Every structure is written in structure tokens, then in C-alpha cells.
Amino acid sequence: MIYEMRAVFWxxxxxxxxxxxxxxxxxxxxxxxxxxxxxxxVYVVTEYRLYQLNHDFTKIIKRDNPKVVYPNxxxxxxxETYPFKVNILLPFIKNKTLITCGTTKxxxxxxxxxxxxxxxxxxxxxxxxxxxxGDSTIGFIVDVAENSYIMAGRLQSRVSDACANSGQxxxxxxxxxxxxxxxxxxxxxSATPYIDTRHKEKFQFVDGFQSNSHIYVFSNFPxxxxxxxxxxxxxxNKATTLKSLKGAKLKCCGNMERRELLSSSxxxxxxxxxxxxxxxxxxxxxxxSDPINTMLAIYNISSTQLKNDxxxxxxxxxxxxxxxxxxxxxxxxxxxxxxxxxxxVLALRHNSWLVxxxxxxxxQLIKLAVDKAYKPACPRVLYxxxxxxxxxxxxxxxxxxxxxxxxxxxxxxxxxxxxxxxEHKSLKDCWSAQDxxxxxxxxxxxxxxxSFQDDCLQPSAWISISEDSQQQNMVSYQVEKSSSGxxxxxxxxxxxxxxxTGTFTFACNFLTRSVHLCDKTSPAPAFSRCSCLFSSDQxxxxxxxxxxxxxxxxxxxxxxxxxxxxxxxxxxxxxALCSQCMTAGCSWSNDACSWTPRSANSDPIQEVCRLSQxxxxxxxxxxxxxxxxxxxxxxxxxxxxxxxxxxxxxxxxIQGHMDCSLKESPVWNNTGSSLTFHIPSGNKGSVSVCVVxxxxxxxxxxxxxxxxxxxxxxxxxxxxxxxxxxxxxxQGSHLEFVEGVVHDHAPQTIQxxxxxxxxxxxxxxxxxxxxxxTSTVSLRVANQTLACSSQLTYHPDPEFTSYTAIKTGNDLRxxxx
Numbered sequence: 015m016i017y018e019m020r021a022v023f024w025x026x027x028x029x030x031x032x033x034x035x036x037x038x039x040x041x042x043x044x045x046x047x048x049x050x051x052x053x054x055x056v057y058v059v060t061e062y063r064l065y066q067l068n069h070d071f072t073k074i075i076k077r078d079n080p081k082v083v084y085p086n087x088x089x090x091x092x093x094e095t096y097p098f099k100v101n102i103l104l105p106f107i108k109n110k111t112l113i114t115c116g117t118t119k120x121x122x123x124x125x126x127x128x129x130x131x132x133x134x135x136x137x138x139x140x141x142x143x144x145x146x147x148g149d150s151t152i153g154f155i156v157d158v159a160e161n162s163y164i165m166a167g168r169l170q171s172r173v174s175d176a177c178a179n180s181g182q183x184x185x186x187x188x189x190x191x192x193x194x195x196x197x198x199x200x201x202x203x204s205a206t207p208y209i210d211t212r213h214k215e216k217f218q219f220v221d222g223f224q225s226n227s228h229i230y231v232f233s234n235f236p237x238x239x240x241x242x243x244x245x246x247x248x249x250x251n252k253a254t255t256l257k258s259l260k261g262a263k264l265k266c267c268g269n270m271e272r273r274e275l276l277s278s279s280x281x282x283x284x285x286x287x288x289x290x291x292x293x294x295x296x297x298x299x300x301x302x303s304d305p306i307n308t309m310l311a312i313y314n315i316s317s318t319q320l321k322n323d324x325x326x327x328x329x330x331x332x333x334x335x336x337x338x339x340x341x342x343x344x345x346x347x348x349x350x351x352x353x354x355x356x357x358x359v360l361a362l363r364h365n366s367w368l369v370x371x372x373x374x375x376x377x378q379l380i381k382l383a384v385d386k387a388y389k390p391a392c393p394r395v396l397y398x399x400x401x402x403x404x405x406x407x408x409x410x411x412x413x414x415x416x417x418x419x420x421x422x423x424x425x426x427x428x429x430x431x432x433x434x435x436x437e438h439k440s441l442k443d444c445w446s447a448q449d450x451x452x453x454x455x456x457x458x459x460x461x462x463x464x465s466f467q468d469d470c471l472q473p474s475a476w477i478s479i480s481e482d483s484q485q486q487n488m489v490s491y492q493v494e495k496s497s498s499g500x501x502x503x504x505x506x507x508x509x510x511x512x513x514x515t516g517t518f519t520f521a522c523n524f525l526t527r528s529v530h531l532c533d534k535t536s537p538a539p540a541f542s543r544c545s546c547l548f549s550s551d552q553x554x555x556x557x558x559x560x561x562x563x564x565x566x567x568x569x570x571x572x573x574x575x576x577x578x579x580x581x582x583x584x585x586x587x588x589x590a591l592c593s594q595c596m597t598a599g600c601s602w603s604n605d606a607c608s609w610t611p612r613s614a615n616s617d618p619i620q621e622v623c624r625l626s627q628x629x630x631x632x633x634x635x636x637x638x639x640x641x642x643x644x645x646x647x648x649x650x651x652x653x654x655x656x657x658x659x660x661x662x663x664x665x666x667x668i669q670g671h672m673d674c675s676l677k678e679s680p681v682w683n684n685t686g687s688s689l690t691f692h693i694p695s696g697n698k699g700s701v702s703v704c705v706v707x708x709x710x711x712x713x714x715x716x717x718x719x720x721x722x723x724x725x726x727x728x729x730x731x732x733x734x735x736x737x738x739x740x741x742x743x744x745q746g747s748h749l750e751f752v753e754g755v756v757h758d759h760a761p762q763t764i765q766x767x768x769x770x771x772x773x774x775x776x777x778x779x780x781x782x783x784x785x786x787x788t789s790t791v792s793l794r795v796a797n798q799t800l801a802c803s804s805q806l807t808y809h810p811d812p813e814f815t816s817y818t819a820i821k822t823g824n825d826l827r828x829x830x831x
Contacts, residue, residue, distance in 0.1 A: 037397055038429040040071040046422040051410040052105040052128060056420065057112060058427055059100045064114065066131045069412055071429060077131050082118040082139070098122055101143040102153035106189055108162060111135055113189070115142040115153065115166075120177035123198060140198050142187060144168040145177060152219035155189070156229050159250045162189050165229060166200075169217045183217075183327075184209035184231065186252040200252075207253040209244075210328045213237065221278040224248070225291050228317055229255070232264075232278055232295070235326075239273040241266070241297065243344070244327050245320045261324025262342045264295065266311050267349045272297030276308065276357055277373075277407045283363035291316045292347070294370060296356045302375075305700035305717065308356040310370065311346035312388060319344060348388035353380075353671075354699055360409040360419060362432075364467075365511075366481040367450035371396075371419050371432070373405025376698045376722065379421055379430055383450050391448055391484050392674030395697045397430050398647065399423060400723040401747065417451075417466060438464035441569050445479060445488050445510070453478030453513075456568045473516035475567050480509040480542075486619075489564065489573050493580065493599040495550060495609040502553060504531075504546040504577065504599070506562055512541070522546075523563040531560060541566075553579060575599075583607040589710035592623035623710075633659040635705050637714040646751040647720045649695040649796035654688060655705075657714065661686040665706040668694060668718065678706065695796065696720045724748040726793050726802035733807045738777040742806065744793075749773040754794040757806070763794050780808045 044060035051057075051069075058065040066075040079098040102115040105128060112131060115123040121141025127133035143151035143166065152167040163186040185200040185208045195201040200208065211217065218234040220241075229246040240263055247258040266272045274297065281292040293315045298308045322342040355375030362369045372380040377399030383391040396419075406422035411432075418429045435452035438444040444454045444464035454477040455470035456462050470476040479485075491506045504524065512518050522544035524531040532546035539545075544564075552558065557578045564571040580600035585591050587605035595607035596619040603610060636658040642650060655666065665678045666689075675696065683690040700719045704712040728745035744755070744766075752773055754763035760778040767774055780789065789806045792799040817830045 036431045036434060038071050040067060040074070040427045042425050042427070045425050046406060046427060048100065048103045049406075049408075049410070049420065049422055049427065050103050050105050051413055051420060052112075053107060053413060054129070056427070057103060057105065057131070058422075059103055059114075060425075061099070062097065064100065064126075064131055067427075069414060069418075069429070071427070075131055077126075080124065080137075082122055094119065098124070099147070101147075101151045102164075102166070104153060104155055104164065106155060106162070109189065113164070115140075117143070117145050117147075121145060125197075136191075136197065138198060141177060142166050142168075142198060150217060150219045150233075152222050152231065154222050154224070156186070156224045156248065158186065158248050158252065158255050161193060163187060163252070164189060164198075165222060165224075165231070167219050167222070167231065169214060169219070181214075182208035183211050183214070184256075186255065202252040205253060207256045208330060209256055209259060210330060210332050212326050212328075212332050220275045223280050225280055228291070230280075230293070230315060232275055234274050236274070241273065241275040241295075242324070242326070242341075243315065243320070244324055245315075245317070247317070257329050259324065259327060259329055260320045260322060261327055262320055262322065262344045264297075264313065265343050265345050266295070266297040267309050267346055270299075270306070270309070272299050272309050274298050274300060277359050279359050279361040279370075281312070281361045281363060281368060290314055292368075294350075294359055294361045296359050296372075298356075302355065305354050305719070306352040307354050308352070309349050310351040310353075310356060310359060310372065310382075311349045312368075312384075313344055313346050315344065348384075350384050350388060350390045351380075351382055351393065351671075357405050358407045358409050358421075360411060362411065364450045365478075369432075369450055371409060373407075373409060373421055374698070375402070375404045377401060377403045377405065377423060378698050379405065379419065379428075381432070383448070385484060386481070389484065393671050394449075396432075397421075397428065398698060400725065402722050433466070435464045435466055440464075441477065441571075442488060445477075448479055448484070450479065453511075454569070456514075462568065467513070470514075473514055475512050475514035475516060475518050477567065477569070478511045478513070481511050485509040489562070489571065491562075491573075491575060491599045492612055493577060493609070494611050495580075500550055501547055502550050502577075504548070504560070504575075506544050506546075506564070506573070508542045508564060508566060508571070510542060510566060512567070518567050519565055520544075520567075521565040525561045525563065526552075526558055553577060555579065555582065580607050580609045589623045593619055593710070596622060632662050632707055635659045635663055635707070635714045637703065637705065637716040640703060640716050640718060642751075643717065644719045644721060644750075645693060646723050646748060646795055647696055647698055648723060648751075648798045650693040650751075651753060651796055653691055653693045655681075655691065655716075656688045657705075658687065660684060660689055660705065662707050663689060663705040664708060666691045667704050667706050667712050668696065669702050669704070670696065671699070671701075675701075692796075693718060698722065721751065722748050724751045724793050724795055724800060726791065726800065726804075728804050729791060729802060729806055732804060733809060734777040735809050736780045736783050736811045738779040740777045741774055742777055744773040744775070744802070746773075746793075746802075749793075751795055752793045753796070756792045756794050756799055758790040758792075777806065777808075783808060784810055786810075 042060050047059045049058045056067045062079055064077045081095045081097050083095050096118040098118050100114050100116040104113040106113055110128045112126040112128050123140055123142055124137040125135040150169045154165055156165045166187050167184040188197050188199045191197045213235055216237040220232045222231040227248040231244050233242050244261045246255050249255045276296045276298055278295040293313050296310055301307050324341050356372055357375050358373035360371040366386045368384040370382045378395055379397040380393050381396050382393045403423040410420045412418040417432050421428050433449050433451040438447055441454040444452055452464050455465040456475045467476050489508050494503045520541040522539045524546040531548050536547045537545050557576050560575040562573040578598045583595045592602045595602045600607050601610040601612045602622055638657045641654045668677045677694045679691045681689045681691045698720050700717050703716040703718055705714045706712050726746040730743045734740040750768055755766055755775050764775050786809050791802045791806050814830050820827045
């Protein structure tokens, strides 16, 4: 069992202070400080309020944080009032209560009704979390024997003399009044057990959770630049549980060290009584200019990996002399994603797939599927904000439908679907989405559809992507010639996974010119493979067109193949020739095409053919610069590339993470040392750029970084005259990405000028007007127009109808009317 209650943490890590489909949004009156999910409600804390919402945000209950009164003993006597600021928020599902702890003048805790937060069940002046907003706090529910406790941790650096302060780093606190010592007590039967550390001056809690009978707490030691894990075994009481302390250092990641942990998630489905516990963490190097500043790594944190005592943590007070021994180092099982600014992660398991939801510092939610060999698929952006709001370091899955992720962006909460299966209207489209959550549900009466697995009722078959590997085509094939050369085997594999209780039909039919191709020695089909044996005499020199009809359940699939004599595919070893060879079902090795059988786990065509030679004697192009190299996610028109040996470049290729999201743009005005091209739209982050030569090779290397969308919040001045030509300054953000301005009454794009953070332009003419009118102003960014939030008012040109001149002393006063 994996306990869903996750840690609450505060302090330095919270400094990170509409794009997408189907998400629900709720905006609050202040920044989100924390949020938690219960079985029926979402609980959100801002600076001064606590909110309770339905899972879909349709109902909301507000509760102002109480103000706690402290008597002032100085003369004359008076009362001092302090607001309650929450830093621990814990839904205690078993007890149907919501535990809130935080600071007033000193510590304060209040227990509320889980279903109605306006009802207070209990309150007490007690310091459970840290008392200073800059200090670190952690709190989560754990089960020890038959009791549930709060594993509460805090670092106290600045505490008022008027406040009691035990200085204990980690304790187990009661959750019920009937437990020994009463509610919130940290005492045991005969003692007050706790965990201490030698590094109180510099310490950050990051996360904590319980997996079965083991409790894990993660922290950063900034001074030593270390990430630490301490581990406890749930025993029969508080003391024996805390005495079981073990520890380890988390190392990330090889020779690319990332020494600070930002966010983490236990991977569900791991564990069991003696099973492996997998955990994922986001690590940073602290260099925001590095395009791979953060890494997502998977670790095995099973109890068998944690056998050493930790000299930096102690049961009760740490002795002055350092104990002997060293802390063990844990290395990652795999690094599955690299990005400039990951801030949060949530891990799920679906069948054999691991699925990670990744929040970023530039306001994106990315979904990443990873197979059982820890090979990541192409990442997919589920949501991206127009601006640079940082995703809160914690995300939650909807515990009821398990199909939505909750995330916070500054003063907003979002509920984002994990997948949009219903958008795919055929088996091929459903499969092509390469989404572990989506499969084709076979139903009677032509009601088959792409759906989540639990929406496909038995005995219907649910057909999803294959679990053994990641494929680029639903159907693949390979040809092989027998050792005697007399027979050719055409083997076809369908890359599907089928789940369901009913029977599943699988059959293949191989035709050429409407005639059956296979001889009688061909083996019977067995899901997911079928083979056809035929005489090599049936393969003419010009090739053989073959139609393969596949019956998979109720689905009929047809594949058109062109079989070619592998030995006849010859010529200069270009990537195009390699691709032709592999597509024909042959093997490519040593820059030649052959009948040699391909291994079952051979690389995809793109990987095999990537490094093939061009076959032509071109000088290798070199990219010197791309202007602009930083742009908005809308893209950029008329970008300029400079370099050397660019004469033969036909296209510019933009490649996203792990060579996914490949896009190409044609070039023009190619002088050999410079060329012009359009940069297509993309997701936020850095992408690689290379130039394509005839033959398909892509050489040269450069980086382009996509940022947020420009916004226009104001125009100064907000008025102009009909003849135009008035200088207008545009207010907003990311204005350096703007390519021009458009007025709704004038279709042409107006040139803008950008310098030192300021964007300005001259207004166009407004013809045939005799009274004030408003004009909508929009920013032109690539192929998008983004409207300003304010309009510009045009007035008729001033007219001089008459004037009078009066001499006053040595001056002449002229009055114009």
C-alpha cells in the first residue's frame, strides 16, 4: 500500500513566485501557499484564507484564517492580535478532519471538519511547524502500529523569546485526543523521542511519505550541496520507529552533477511486502541559463538499499564527537528527462508504463511516458501559460477519477486532464497518440471508441500501444531469404497490446494482384505476428506489390507493401538509400543493404539512418548565428542564419526534446554565408537546429529558445489624431518578440521599434472620420495577432478656423480658434 498523503513543505523552495484543452481553472485573491486533495474536496491556502472546493471547482467555501489574541503583560495590560498563516495542511481522511498548523505570534494549530471547513473541531497554541516564513517545515500522516501520527519536521532559525521552542528537528505528533499525551503531543509512553541534526544552520525539507511500513524524508544540505534521504521502519511505537533511522546521499547524475532536490514523487505500484520502492526526483544545478539545468531521475529506495546509519542525523541529541562510518551513496536507475527549469513532478503507473507529469518554471505541464526499460517516449505539453508563472513544487492526482492532475500557478489552481482519448476517432489515430492512458475499446453496434481503460467495460477488448517497446508504426515488417536462396519469408508484426476477457480474433491475408501469395508451409498467425513464405522466383527485379489484410478483433487493417530484392538496393550510402532499404524490410549495415535478418530489438529507421553519409562531396556547413535565437512560442518569421558553407542547404530542421517534434522550414535568400527561414511555433524551452543537405543529412548545430507570449497591457498615450503619425509606447511583457502592430481599421502591419525594454510605433492614418472612434490594436507575432487589453482613440485632426493677433507691449499675442 502506498499512502497518498504527501508532505507539506515551506520555506526557500517556494521562491518561484491558456494553453491547453479541457482544463478547469479557479483564480484566488492571493498566491497559493499550499493545497491538498481529499476524497470529495480540494483545499487551498492563500495568505489570509482557506478555501474548500469541489473536485471540479464548481462549489467554493471561503474561510478567513483566524486572528489569535495574545495578552500583553506589559503595563498598561492590552491584547495583541496576530493573523494565522498556515504552513501545514493535512486532510486526515480516516478521522474526517482537516489539520491546519502554522504561525501567529507563536505556533497555532486548528482542526476543521473535512466536509465543512467553517466548522472548527479543536484549536491549540502549539508550535508544530516552523515559526518563521523563511524556515523549512514538513508534515505528513504516517501509520505506526495501530496509530496515525503526524511526522512533523521544522527548522527554527529565528524564534521570538516569547515563544516556547523545543528545537527538535523531527517528531511524531498525535492526531487524536485519546492517544497518549493528548492531541499534538510528541511524547511516547515514557519519553519524548525525536530526531536531531548537526546541520540546523542550513537545512531544507523537500518531501516525505510512507510506503507500506517504511517512512522516507528528503532534504537538502545547501552548505555541503548534498541531497539527503533518511528512512524509518514503522515499528510498534514512536521511539522504536525513530530509533530505526538510516540514511543515504542521493547522487545525480553521473558527471553532470545536480546537487539540489526541488520536487519528488513516489512511484505508485512499487513496494509490496518486500518489493522494490521506486521514487523520482527533480534535481537542479542552480544554473538557470543551462538548457539542461534540471534532471528527472528514478531511484530504487527500497529498504535493502538503505543499510547505513547517518552520521549527520541522530536519535535524540547528537553527541559532540562524530560517529564512525559514512553515509551510503544512491545512484539513479535512470535519468529520463532533462530541461532548463523543472519545478515539480507527479509519478503514476499505468500497466507497464511509468507516466510523469512535470511542472516547469515557465508555466508548462509536460507529460512523459517511460517504458519498463526506462526508455522515455516523446514528451507532450498538456498545458502552457502565456506568461512565466512558475508551477508550484507539488501536484496531485484526482483521487476519485484518477484522470486529472491538480497544479497551482501563482494565484490560480488548474485541473488538467491526463489525456484526451475521446479526440481520437479511429484505432490508428488512437494508437498514433502513443498515450498509455488511451486505447481502442471495441463495442457492439459500431460504438467502438478511443477511451481510458476503466471506461471500456468487460468483455470488450481494449487495444492499446505495445508494452514491449516504442514503435513509430502500428505495423512493421521484415523480409528474410533462406540460406538456400529459394524461399523468402515476409514477417509482419502488429504492435498492439490487447486486454479483455472476450475472445480476440487475429488473422492475416497476403495478396499480390488479388492472388494469395503464401505457400502452404507458412505458419499459422499468432497474435501479434504472422508470416508468409513464398518462392524467391515470385520477386521480380522491379519489385512486388503486396497487400496485407489484417483482422485484429473487430478491426480491419490494410497495409500496402513494396517488396524489393534487398541486394538490388544499392548506390552511394545516403540516408535516403538507408531509409529505402529499411522501409523495404531489409537490413542496413556497413553502409549497404542486405538480406541479413534484423534483431527483434533493432533501432528505428531514423536512428539507423541518421549517420549515413550524404553520398555527395559537400563541404560541411557551419552555423555561426541565428537571429533571433530567443523568441516566443508562437515562432518567428524571417529569421536570419549566418554561417559557412551554407550553399547547398535546402531546409532548416528544428528538433525538440529527444529528437521529438521534428519540424522543417524551407530557406530563401541563400548566399552561402547567410539565409532566411521561418521558425515554426513550438513549446517553451530550448530546441536544437541543424541544416539539411541534399541526401537528407542534417549537419551544423545551434540552439533556439522558445519563451512566453508577448502581452500588451496598455498604450501611452491612448489617443491620436486621424492623420496618424503619433508615437505610441506599448506597455506589456516580452515585447522584444513582437514583429509588428496591427490596427483593426488598417490591415497592413506597422513596423515597430524596440530598444532597452521599450516598444513603440507611429499610428497609421484613419480616413473619413468626423468624430472620435476607437481602434483595436494587436501585436503581430509570427502568424498570430494578440489583442491589446486597451484601445486607442482617434480624434479628427484639429482645424484652424480663425485667429486674432493683439499687440501687448513689445510682444504679439496670437489666439487660434
